Amino acid sequence: MDNEITIEKVEKYFDLTESALGVVRKNIISGKEKESKEIIEMVTNYVSDAHHFFDKEDLVNAFAALNYAHGWLDSGVRLKVFNVDDDRLFTVC
Numbered sequence: 001m002d003n004e005i006t007i008e009k010v011e012k013y014f015d016l017t018e019s020a021l022g023v024v025r026k027n028i029i030s031g032k033e034k035e036s037k038e039i040i041e042m043v044t045n046y047v048s049d050a051h052h053f054f055d056k057e058d059l060v061n062a063f064a065a066l067n068y069a070h071g072w073l074d075s076g077v078r079l080k081v082f083n084v085d086d087d088r089l090f091t092v093c
Contacts, residue, residue: 053065
């Protein structure tokens with residue numbers, strides 16, 4: 001079923017979020033370094049939490065942490081902290 005949190009689904013979101021994190025690290029808008037540092041730190045922490053939960057086979061919390069992480073990335077894009085236009089990885093205007 002599509003509404004279940006599976007290992008494959010969590011792994012897919014690890015790939016998506018970690019790829020998006022790599023993209024934003026290379027596309028910080030000049031003058032937004034302070035904001036980007038805070039966002040990247042929060043994303044990194046949530047991804048780390050997701051790995052912790054995943055290792056403990058807690059897929060629900062791993063998935064939740066990844067969604068929080070990606071929400072931070074999307075917020076940074078929408079607030080023009082990062083200069084990205086990849087609508088596969090981000091919610092872009």
